[in-house]
Amino acid sequence: MMSEDRKAWEKKQRENRILDKAQDIFFKNGYEFATIIEIAKAAGYNKRSIYLYFKDKEDIFLAVVLRGLIRLHQMLDKASQDQRIHDLGRAFFDFSLDHPDYLKLIMVYEANTCVYDPGSLKNSAPGSHKYLCQQETDAIADLITRLIATGIEQKRIKTSLKPAQLMLLLWGQVFGVMQIILMRQVRFQETYGISYEDLFAAFMEMTALALSGVSPS
Template sequence: MDSSDRKVWEQEQRRIRIVDMAEAVFFKYGYDGATLPAIAEAAGYNKRTLYLYFKDKEDLFLAVVLRGLEGLRAALKDALDKAGAIGGGLRELAGAFFTFSVDHPLYLDLIMIYESRYFVYHGGTACTDPDSHRESCQQVSETIASLVTAAIAVGMDAGRVRNDLTPQQLMLILWGQIVGVMKILHMRREHFDAAFGISREGLFDRFVEMIERGLRP
């Protein structure tokens, strides 16, 4: 590795460390509670170093969110690939979302903040920088929505899913339902079995069965 390659490598390692430390701070304090000085201190740098790699707190937050979105996209894509075209993949998508949410609940929290503040679903002001973290998050979010919408369309074409709504409309309803259920399951995770007489996994399975019945033509 020559000197120029080493410099590029060191810069990338420094950028990764900053995102790692920012992730821990955002996980602990949320978006509003996190500060650039706290992130710089956690990373062992000063604020000036952070500005060499990120424009502001928003940019750094979106770099962290992008990790979560990419992880969720990969999990959903893997679930669909394993399901194949025959089943449509909706149950597999639900299972993948459950596993991701249980394994990475703090990522889910940040993704919800991102969706409420930055995601452009129609009209609005889109990002003009194709290389920005905001644009990358937008693209991954749209890919996730497209994966679910396409799976719904497969079910409709096969006559297994009701078609009185468009695939996009049904996707929005299902997204709201599953996110809401997972947020509640996370909030009630302590002593869940004793309190409700069922495991979180078991209750989620019953929820999916109810959704499947409601989707039938």
């Protein structure tokens, strides 16, 4: 008789195969146009078999988004060691260029599923992909907010905003800048007379000056 550990391992392998195929489809076609039937066919299963592992298409989508959020969280956490907002910005830049498809899916998730309130985790079942995505999102926001709070306490950041408010503003700004860069990445230098790397560096310099209370010259 197969051991419970072996059964659990095989189940996880099948789940990962479904997710790998679903990820390819989401990356190529986007969440809206992907179908369970398409995912099942790509994974070599029938539609009914998919429901043995995932509740619905959104559940599969959130499981893929979770992969991206975990990777982003890891990169931001590593970059936060020196307690500098600039390093977090650079880590987000690197993540966006290295994993643009994950970024697109995260943006869809943030726009449609993520909940922005202190009791957000109460709205989903513990251990579900929705719960785990929310947990990662909250952890990322908390990491950035704590870094900002430290900067304010040490007087490296001058602002009338509370840490969470400034976190939200910076998050929106860096998301917006990276979205523009990714949309216009082809022939960026020829079109704008500057590389997108240098443009982002200029954005980060302006942000650092604004946060320190120094007016750009």
